[in-house]
Amino acid sequence: MIRAKKVLTAVALTTALGLAAACAGPSPEAPGTAAELRMTVWTSNEAQLKLLTSIGDAYRADHPEVSKITFESLPFADYNTTLTTQIAGGNAPDLAWMGDLSKDLIASDALVGLTDKLKATDGWQYDDLLGSVTAEFSRDGTLYAYPFSNSPFALYVNTDLLAKAGQKVNPATLTWDQVAAAGAAVHAKTGKAGFVIRDFDYKSWNTLATVWTGWGAAAWSADGKTCTFASPEMEQAFTFLHDAAFKTKAMPGPGTTADFFAGDAAFTIAQVSRASLLTGSFKFGLYALPTGPAGKYAVLGQAGVGVLASSKHQDQAKDFLVYLTNPVNAEKLAQFFPPPRKSLLTGAKLAANNKVLNATQLQTAVVDQLPNAVTLPNHTSPAEIAQKGKTALDAMWRADADIPAVLRSVCTAIEPILAK
Amino acid sequence: MTTTTQPPEQVVVPAAAKARRASGPSFWTTRRRDVLTGYLFILPQLAGVAVFVLLPVGMAIWYSLNDWNVFTGKQTFVGGENYAALADDPQLPKVLLATVIFSGGVVVVNITLGLLIAVLLNRRFRGVTLFRTLFFSPVVVSVVAWTLVWGFLLQDNGGINGLLGAVGIDGPNWLQHGDTAMVSVVITQVIRSVGVNMVLFLAALQGVPEELYEAARIDGASSRSVFARITLPLISPTLLLTVIVTVVGALQSFAQIAVLTGGGPELSTTVLVYYVFQQAFEFNDIGYGSTLALMLLSFVMLLTLLQWQLRRKWVFYED
Amino acid sequence: MRTDARTSSAVAVPRRVRRALLVIALAVLAVPFVVPTIWMVAASVKPLAEIFDAPPSLWTDSPTLSAYAEAFTFQPFARQYVNSVYIAVVVTAITLLVSSLAGYAFARIRFPGANALFLVVLTGLLVPSEVTIVPLFQLFKRAGLINTHWPLILVTSLAAPCVLATFIMRQFFIALPLELEEAARLDGLGRPAIWMRICLPLAKPALSAVAILTFLASWNLYLEPTVYLTSPEMFTLPQALTRFTDAYGGQMWNTQLAAATMTVLPMLIVFVLAQRHFVEGLAHSGLK
Incomplete structure (x- = not known):
């Protein structure tokens, strides 16, 4: 349902698409006037906006050539379509946060390369960046967006609910099979849900990468050209999920809502940042993802900030980005977003500003995970791949599904888009 | 619904109007005045449909003959592709x-x-x-x-x-x-x-x-x-x-x-x-x-x- | 058909029983029409955690109005309310004027091309907004009217909903007895005067039907405001309803339902008060 609403509002925004070309006459700035910068973000959190504004103010104090820096907060659900609309309509921001839109933006040369400038800036310490988190926003060795948020997926446990069902888990050695067994027991005993892959909802299948990576599977090859959905590893992973949904009932079936943070489920897989949704109404644990047949693994969701090529103040925008992400400011941002800098990644440093999670939790669930983490599947044309894949995968969510055949049909559906 | 009914034939010109017309022959006969009034009455509606319906349909036909890159704003004519x-x-x-x-x-x-x-x-x-x-x-x-x-x-x-x-x-x-x-x-x-x-x-x-x-x-x-x-x-x-x-x-x-x-x-x-x-x-x-x-x-x-x-x-x- | 007047075939069931059966059947049939609205109102006063309780219930032990307050602090909801109301009123007023003029002309005045032009106007009823929305956006952008209420007012009061109104008005005027006008012409009244002094007062039923249908069409617009409006203080209600989401895109369900309730209840009350006029209006509008 959430996606559906997203779609509804999206109509709007992208409609703008059409808009673009003809009417997008750039209004020339009078020479000599100070630049006004605009950066789109999807947070509407006051503390986060306040921090951004204060960094902007500090920058302007030293840079009279920039007269104003606006942080424009767009609704999360419509972020991609709104941003696309603005770009298409000739009204692009100078800087922008980006999630899965990054590949499309990089591929169409809509972003400005950052590496040279960052490396050339004294004290910025480019080598401090973790390799595993920059890959997503790079092309041919050039970084196009600074990965300011790198939030690994973690296992949240409702220990109250487990205790109620007489279940106990050992997080250190926890496997997916144990999670499924405990989840099934909770469901049988209490009627509440076992484990929930947050935001999956039998629609957003890319979130299932938090599971299938544990089986050693991947959606497509590293170069993004070949579909690997039909691999034996993927088949085993989906067999596990299918059993959980239809045989053991460890995972709520399609069409059933269960919100872990409202106390409706024993386990959930969600990003560490979602810990802010915990209300304290039950006791919880936060651990690294369970072990799969392929061993230990980690998955993360990322957000980057980049400079749009269409910006009329590219140089000033780039310069501000360098300032916004320098070691000092990166540390400030780290109180909200898991940072990409090795120097900042310790449990103790992260815990200093975190009200919900302690140093141990952050060390095991964030710091230890990042170096080897893979990102959620991402590709150019994300919306089209998501829709075609979803349509094919719908056949999976029936009790009598032919799992290998469905997975092959996913490849048939998305291969033409991968090849584009 | 009687949409097919034609507007009534011009009624026999009433005596008063006849008299008026006789007294001052001018270009603006009742009939002409009526026709003009008719056009003026439908003008706002007709203009609305022309500008907000017909024109956009024409533009949509043009779009369908083109390929767009929304990120760069480039438009390429592709004919019937x-x-x-x-x-x-x-x-x-x-x-x-x-x-x-x-x-x-x-x-x-x-x-x-x-x-x-x-x-x-x-x-x-x-x-x-x-x-x-x-x-x-x-x-x-x-x-x-x-x-x-x-x-x-x-x-x-x-x-x-x-x-x-x-x-x-x-x-x-x-x-x-x-x-x-x-x-x-x-x-x-x-x-x-x-x-x-x-x-x-x-x-x-x-x-x-x-x-x-x-x-x-x-x-x-x-x-x-x-x-x-x-x-x-x-x-x-x-x-x-x-x-x-x-x-x-x-x-x-x-x-x-x-x-x-x-x-x-x-x-x-x-x-x-x-x-x-x-x-x-x-x-x-x-x-x-x-x-x-x-x-x-x-x-x-x-x-x-x-x-x-x-x-x-x-x-x-x-x- | 009319059981009131039925005297023959009196054998079977007594009238009282038949009436009771009818009412029961209607009551059962009405359930899916009413329950969603009741559920919406009930859920809007529940704490968030209880909204998804299974099995669902209409009752809560701890009702709260916090969601209603939240609706006003999260967005400029009052402002959005005013936007929706004033746009609907303006649109309705313009539509009444435009459609009664055009409807009268098409029904009563003979001018060359009247039939062809009427067909041209009718196409406005058939073109889906999905076809025109992208080109319209371009046009309004060129005119510098994005993020203003002009596109909503102009398109709604001159294109599709207004075309339906013109159609209704034409049907009504065609059915109006000709003699009234003839008498007026004998008195030396011109067309504009006849339209205003004779025909419009007689057209009250049709006008009220048009007013209600147009108001509802404007009030429920969704696609257009989402396309043309970008800043929250310009939003209209249906668009605002979908914006109650937290920082992760999660829906703030109780706030959303509270806001939805506030948009629905006034309309329901107005409808209940005015429904007699509305039904009579349609009944005498010539739309039959």
Whole structure:
């Protein structure tokens, strides 16, 4: 349902698409006037906006050539379509946060390369960046967006609910099979849900990468050209999920809502940042993802900030980005977003500003995970791949599904888009 | 409905006007003045349609001949490529099938239910006003709010199945199977909008002269044959209007599909208008989206034309 | 059909029982029409955690109005309310004027090309907004009217909903007895005067039907505001309803339902008060 609403509002925004070309006459700035910068973000959190504004103010104090820096907060659900609309309509921001839109933006040369400038800036310490988190926003060795948020997926446990069902888990050695067994027991005993892959909802299948990576599977090859959905590893992973949904009932079936943070489920897989949704109404644990047949693994969701090529103040925008992400400011941002800098990644440093999670939790669930983490599947044309894949995968969510055949049909559906 | 009736022939020029014309012969005869007034009266409406309907349709035709890159704003003329793509689109046949089932379903259920409720309410008893209000009330609820609520109620552990369970029926997982998902979108759409047709039918039923019923009763006709031979023919102009408006409305239902099913499962509820939206606004393919939209437009036009041509066969006119 | 007058075939069931059966049947039939609205209102006063309780219930032990307050602090909801109301009123007023003029001319004045032009106008009823929305956006952008209420007012009061109104008005005026006008012409009244002084007062039923249908069409617009409006203080209600989401895009369900309730209840109350006029209006509008 959430996606559906997203779609509804999206109509709007992208409609703008059409808009673009003809009417997008750039209004020339009078020479000599100070630049006004605009950066789109999807947070509407006051503390986060306040921090951004204060960094902007500090920058302007030293840079009279920039007269104003606006942080424009767009609704999360419509972020991609709104941003696309603005770009298409000739009204692009100078800087922008980006999630899965990054590949499309990089591929169409809509972003400005950052590496040279960052490396050339004294004290910025480019080598401090973790390799595993920059890959997503790079092309041919050039970084196009600074990965300011790198939030690994973690296992949240409702220990109250487990205790109620007489279940106990050992997080250190926890496997997916144990999670499924405990989840099934909770469901049988209490009627509440076992484990929930947050935001999956039998629609957003890319979130299932938090599971299938544990089986050693991947959606497509590293170069993004070949579909690997039909691999034996993927088949085993989906067999596990299918059993959980239809045989053991460890995972709520399609069409059933269960919100872990409202106390409706024993386990959930969600990003560490979602810990802010915990209300304290039950006791919880936060651990690294369970072990799969392929061993230990980690998955993360990322957000980057980049400079749009269409910006009329590219140089000033780039310069501000360098300032916004320098070691000092990166540390400030780290109180909200898991940072990409090795120097900042310790449990103790992260815990200093975190009200919900302690140093141990952050060390095991964030710091230890990042170096080897893979990102959620991402590709150019994300919306089209998501829709075609979803349509094919719908056949999976029936009790009598032919799992290998469905997975092959996913490849048939998305291969033409991968090849584009 | 008497749309075919021509405006009355110019009436015999009244004496007063004749006198006026005789007294001062000028270019502005009553007739000329009338013609000018006619054009002036329709001008705002005509201009509105020209600027806000016809011009955009022309622009959409131009878009369909082009390819757009939304990120760079580049527009490339591709000729009939988007139209050729229609034939190669593996999803399109399923989409068209879903469109036919959905629109057909909505029209049949809507007209039948609307007529049934109108007939039941077309009598005097205490509470009739209340019922009329109840049946009409969903019309004033916004589509988004209405569909969101139904989305909850139709979940596997939602209100509908809770209700069915209370009477011992194990309800299906409504939105997760193609057939029941289609039933769900049709029914929620009909319940939200049938109130308008109900009122139109009520109005038409109340316009049937009482004497005709009396006469039929004296002839000993059964109530079924009274309905078939008297009521239906007399309200057929309303039927034609409601069918046309309902078909056009069904072909344009977007919000219901988007909120309830997102076109799934497996394209089973992806109707053409939703598909247009996906191509143009989600996949950023304005050219192909416009091509599909124009196809939708030609369907609507064709269907309407067909019904208009067929109306002589079944629509009864008093005059 | 009319059981009131029925005297023959009196054998079967007594009238009282038949009436009771009818009312019961209607009551059952009415359930799906009413329950969603009741559920919406009930859920809007529940704490968030209880909204998804299975099995669903209409009752809560701890009702709260916090969601209603939240609706106003999260967005400029009052402002959005005013936007929706004033746009609907303006649109309705313009539509009444434009459609009664055009409807009268098409019904009563003979001028060359009247039939062809009427068909041209009718196409406005058939073109789906999905076809025109992208080009319209371009046009309004060129005119510098994005993020203003002009596109909503202009398109709604001159294109599709207004075309339906013109159609209704034409049907009504065609059915109006000619003699009234003839008498007026004999008195030396011109067309504009006849339209205003003779025909409009007689057209009250049709005008009220048009007013209600147009108001509802404007009030429920969803696609257009989402396309044309970008800043929250310009939003209209249906668009605002979908914006109650937290920082992760999660829906704030109770706030959303509270806001939805506030948009629906006034309309329902107005409808209940005015429904007699509305039904009578349609009944006498010539739309039959």
